[in-house]
Each structure stands twice: as structure tokens, then as C-alpha cells.
Amino acid sequence: MAKRQGRGLQLVELSLEGNRIRDDGAAALAAAVQSGGASALQRLDLEGNGIGDAGAQALGRALPYAPKLRELWLHGNAFQTVGRDALRSAWAPRDPSDLWV
Numbered sequence: 001m002a003k004r005q006g007r008g009l010q011l012v013e014l015s016l017e018g019n020r021i022r023d024d025g026a027a028a029l030a031a032a033v034q035s036g037g038a039s040a041l042q043r044l045d046l047e048g049n050g051i052g053d054a055g056a057q058a059l060g061r062a063l064p065y066a067p068k069l070r071e072l073w074l075h076g077n078a079f080q081t082v083g084r085d086a087l088r089s090a091w092a093p094r095d096p097s098d099l100w101v
Contacts, residue, residue, distance in 0.1 A: 010039070010040035011037075011038065011040060011041055012040050012041060012042045012043070012068075013041070013042060013043040013044075014041065014043070014044050014045070015044075015045040016029075016045065016046055016049065017045050017046070017047045017048055017049070017073070018047070018048045018049065019049055020049055020050055021046070021049045021050070021051065021055075022049065022050045022051060022052070022055065023051060023052050023054045023055035023058075024055075025049065025051075025055070026046070026049070026051045026054075026055030026056070026058055026059055027054070027055060027058040029046075029059070029062075030055075030058040030059050030061060030062035031058075031062075033062040033063075033065050033066050034061070034062050034065045035065075036065070038065065038066045038069070039065075039066070039067070039068070040068055041066050041068060041069050042068050042069060042070050042071065043069075043070065043071040043072075043073075044066075044069060044071070044072050044073065045071075045073040046059075046072075046073060046074050046077070047073050047074060047075045047076050047077070047100075048075070048076035048077070049076075049077055050077060050078050051074065051077040051078060051079055051083075052077070052078045052079050052080075052083065053079045053080055053082040053083035053086075054083075055077075055079065055083070056074070056077070056079035056082075056083025056084065056086055056087050057082070057083055057086040059074075059087065059090075060083075060086035060087045060089065060090035060091075061086075061090070063087075063090040063091060064090070069094075070094065070095070070098055071098050071100075072087075072091065072098065072099050072100065073100045074087065074099075074100060074101045075100055075101070077101075079101075084101050087099065087101055088101070
């Protein structure tokens with residue numbers, strides 16, 4: 001879903017559930033977020049994508065660049081404690097009940 005902002009559209013919700021993006025896709029998404037491509041993003045669903053620790057860590061590093069993100073869905077991925085901890089740490093300023101890992 002996108003909202004009109006001025007002359008363009010801004011992405012506010014993105015669901016890539018079950019698309020098998022894995023670590024490479026998570027890293028590419030994280031890079032897009034870090035470059036300012038998700039400044040209006042409020043909800044991101046990446047459930048069931050085979051994302052491992054490296055992808056989860058990349059996403060964690062990108063979270064500060066998505067200040068409006070309020071829901072992050074990551075159930076059913078392959079990351080373990082390292083990835084989970086990176087995400088939880090990066091998510092800490094936000095409501096912990098809105099991070100589903």
C-alpha cells in the first residue's frame with residue numbers, strides 16, 4: 001500500500017511473505033531502507049522467507065532508517081539467536097509487542 005505525498009507516492013506497507021528472499025534479499029531490502037527508500041514505511045511483513053542471521057542483522061542495522069515502522073513480521077525465518085538479538089536490540093526504542101520474530 002502506498003500513500004500520496006506531494007507529487008509522488010510513499011510506501012507505507014510492504015508484504016513479501018513467502019517470497020524466499022533469504023539473506024541476499026534481506027540485505028538488498030536493508031540497503032534500500034538505509035538509502036531513504038522507506039521513510040514512510042509503517043508495516044513490513046517478511047514472514048517465511050528463509051532469512052538467516054546475516055539477513056536479520058542487516059535488517060537490524062537498517063531499522064533506524066525507517067523511523068515510522070511500527071510493525072515488523074519475521075516469523076518462520078531461519079535466523080537463530082544472533083539474528084533475533086540484533087533485531088530486538090535495534091527495535092528497542094519501539095513497542096516490543098510489535099516485533100514478531
